[in-house]
Amino acid sequence: MSRTVLITGATGTVSTALIDALDGADVNLRALVHDGSRSPRAGSAEVVVGDLDDPRSLPPAFEGAQDVWLLTPNGPRAPEHNMNAMWAARQAGVERVVRLSVVGAAHDAPNRSGRLHALSDRETERCGMRWTILRPHWFMQNLLNEADDIAATGSFSLNMASARIGMIDVRDIAECAARVLLDDPDRHHGRTYTLTGPRSLTFDEVAGHLSVALGRSVAYLPVSDDAKHKTLLGYGVPAWIVDMLEEYAQAYASGWGDFTTDTVADLLGRPPRDIADFVSDHAAAFTIGST
Template sequence: MSHTILITGATGTVSTALMNAMRGAEVNLRALVRDPSGAAGLRELGAEVFVGNLDDARSLPPAFEGVRDMWLLTPNGPRAPENNMNAVWAARQAGVERIVRLSAVGAAHDAPTRSGRLHALSDREVERSGMRWTILRPLWFMQNLLNEAGDVSATGTFSLNTASARINMIDVRDVAECAARVLLDDPDSHHGRTYTLTGPRSLTFDEVADRLGLALGRSVTYLPVGDDAKRKILLGHGVAEWIVDMLEEYARAYASGWGDFATDTVAGLLGHPPRDIADFVRDHAAAFTPRAGQHGSRGTGR
C-alpha cells in the first residue's frame, strides 16, 4: 500500500533532485511550497502541492494531514531552528511516523560555522521528537560550482576564498538518491542513524579547474581571493549579509582542512560509488560554456 511523503524545501536543488530520484516509486509525494507560482514543475514530478511557510506554524497543518514520512529541509538563516521546530511540531500533531532531515557536515554545538551550530540544535530536536528519525550530513555540494559558471564561461577563471583547501565534494544527485533510499526503505531500517555523505575523494580547486578545462576543451584557472574580496562580490550580487558571514566561516574552516576526508556511506546506501567530479563536470559542461554575445564580462555566479 502506498503512503504519503511530505517534501519540504520542495523547490530547492536537493528536494527537486529527491523527487526526481523517487519517480516511479509507489508513494504519494506531497510538496510544501511558500509560493505557488513555482508549483507547475513539482506537479510534473508527480507531487501534490500544498502552500505553507515554515515561518508560520499556523499555515502547516493541512500539508501534514495523512503524511507518514517527512523530508525536512529548512532554509539557511537565523530562523532555521524555529523553522525546524514548527515542522516537527506539525508532524507530531499530525501523527507523522518518521523524519528524514537534511543537516550539514560537522553539525555540532562547537562547529566552526553558525550553520553547523544551528543544525546541531535542530538535529537534537529531531532525535528527541519521539518519531523515527534519520539525519543526513552531506559535505560540500559539487553544484556549488554552478555559482561560478558565469565567470568560467566569460573569463575562464573563478575565484573563491578557500585558499589551497582540499575539500571532499559530493554531487547533490547522490545526496538525493541516499535520501530516497532511506525514505523508501522500511521506517525501522535507518532509525537512529546519522549518515555523513561525501564524494569519492578530496580535491583542490586547482584540480577542479583542470577537470573543467578538460571537459570544456579550454583553459580554466582557479584564482584564490581573500575574504574581503569575496564578501564584496557576494554582497554586490545581493546575497544577504548573514549568508555571506556563514559562507566566510565555511571557507575558513575548509581552508584549515576541515573538509578533507571521505566516508564510504554513499556506497553503503546505494551499492555503488558516489559520482566523481569528472561525472559532474561532464553532465554540466553546458553551464560553463561561453554563450553567443558573451565578451569577457564577469558573470554573476548566482
C-alpha cells in the same frame, strides 16, 4: 498501501533532485512550497502551500503524511523553522522524519550554520518519531554559481585558499535520501549519515577537470575573504549568508573538510559520482550562451 511523503523546501536544489529520484516509486509525493506561484518541478507530486515561518499554515500540508523530508533554509531562524515543522509532524501523526543537516553539525562547529543545525539535529533525535539525519559535504553544484565567470573568463574565484574538500554531487544526496525513504522505516531509524564524494579535491584539481570537459583552460584564482565578501554583497546575497559562507571558507581552508566516508556506497551499492562525472554532465552550464 503507498506511503505519503511530504517534501519540504521543494523548490530547492536537493529537494528538487529528491523529487526526481522518487519519481516512479510506490509513494504518494506531496511538495510543500511557501509561494503558490512558484511551483516546483514536481512531476506527479501534489503541490501544497505552507510556510515553515508560519506554523498555522502547516497542518493541512502535514495531514495524512507518513514520512517527511525536512529541509530548512539556511538562516538565523532555521531552528525555529525546524521546530515548527517537527511540531506539525507530531500533531499530524507522522511516523518518520528524514532531515537534511550539514556536514560537521555540532555545538562547537567552526561556523554558525553547523551550530544552528546541531540544535535542530538534537530536536530531531528526541522527537518521538522515527528519524534519520543526513549530513552532506560541500555540494559540487555550488560550482554552478561560478558558471558565468568560467564561461566568460575561463576562471573562477573563491576564498578557499588550497582547501581540499570531499565534495559530493547533489544527485547522490538525493538518491541516498530516496533510499532511506523507500526502505522500511525501522532500517535507518536513529542513524546519522555523513555523505561525501569519493575523494577530497582542491579547487585547482576541479579546474583541471573543467578544462578537460570544456576543452579549454580553466583556472582557479584564490581571493581574500574581504574580496569574496564584497563580491557576494554586490550580487545581493544577504549579509548573514555572506558571513556564514566566509566562516565555512575559513574552516575549509584550515583543512576541516579534508575527509571522505563510504556511506554513499554503503547506501546505494555503488560509488558516489566523481567530479569528472559532474563536470561532464554539466559542461553546457559553463559555456557562454547557456544561461
